[in-house]
Amino acid sequence: MSIAIVYGSSTGNTQSAAEMIAENLGMDADVIDVASTDIETLNGYDKLILGTSTWGDGELQDDWDAFDWDGADFNGKTVALFGLGDQESYAEEYCSGMKLLCDEVVKAGATIVGEWENEGYEHEESQSINEDGKFIGLALDADNQDDETENRIKAWIELIKPHFN
Numbered sequence: 001m002s003i004a005i006v007y008g009s010s011t012g013n014t015q016s017a018a019e020m021i022a023e024n025l026g027m028d029a030d031v032i033d034v035a036s037t038d039i040e041t042l043n044g045y046d047k048l049i050l051g052t053s054t055w056g057d058g059e060l061q062d063d064w065d066a067f068d069w070d071g072a073d074f075n076g077k078t079v080a081l082f083g084l085g086d087q088e089s090y091a092e093e094y095c096s097g098m099k100l101l102c103d104e105v106v107k108a109g110a111t112i113v114g115e116w117e118n119e120g121y122e123h124e125e126s127q128s129i130n131e132d133g134k135f136i137g138l139a140l141d142a143d144n145q146d147d148e149t150e151n152r153i154k155a156w157i158e159l160i161k162p163h164f165n
C-alpha cells in the first residue's frame, strides 16, 4: 500500500504541516511538492493526503491552481485533505482553498475521509465547511494558532488512520 502526502505551499507553512503529518503518521509516506509532480504520479498511489494553503480571497495556492488534473483517476482511492489559512485576516474565506481541492478530487472519483470539528476557530465563514458544520479536512492556522498545529495534526491522524491501514 502506497501513501503520498502532497502539498502546495508558497511561504513554507503547508510544507511544514505536510512534514509534521509524515513524522506523526506512523506509516511510510512520500512527501511531495505539487509543483514538482504530475497526475500520473498521483494516480499511482493507493491513498493520498493533500494539502493546500488559501490565497487571493478564498483561492487555491498557486501551484495547485496551475496543476493539470487531466487524466485524474482516483476511483477507489481514499483521500484526506488539510488546509492552511489565516482565520483573522481572511475570516470570511478561512481555508476555502481546501474546498476547491476537494472538488477536483471528488470529480476524479475519490472517497474523502478526515472531516474535522469546527471548534476552537474564530473565523466567520469558510467554503470548506460542510452541511454538517464540519471542516471537510484538517484546518490549520500557522499565522494565529501555530501552537495548536501539532496537537491538531496528532488528533486528526488518529481520525484518518483507520482509513489508511
Ligand SMILES: Cc1cc2nc3c(=O)[nH]c(=O)nc-3n(C[C@H](O)[C@H](O)[C@H](O)COP(=O)(O)O)c2cc1C
Residues within 6 Å of the ligand: 008, 009, 010, 011, 012, 013, 014, 015, 053, 054, 055, 056, 057, 058, 059, 061, 084, 085, 086, 087, 090, 093, 094, 095, 096, 141, 142, 143
Ligand atoms: C495575499 C494573501 C492572501 C491570503 N488569502 C487567504 C484567504 O483567502 N483565506 C485564508 O484562510 N488565508 C489566506 N491567506 C493566508 C495564508 O493562507 C496563510 O498565511 C498560509 O499559512 C500560507 O501557507 P503557505 O506558506 O503554505 O502558502 C492569505 C495570505 C496572503 C499573504
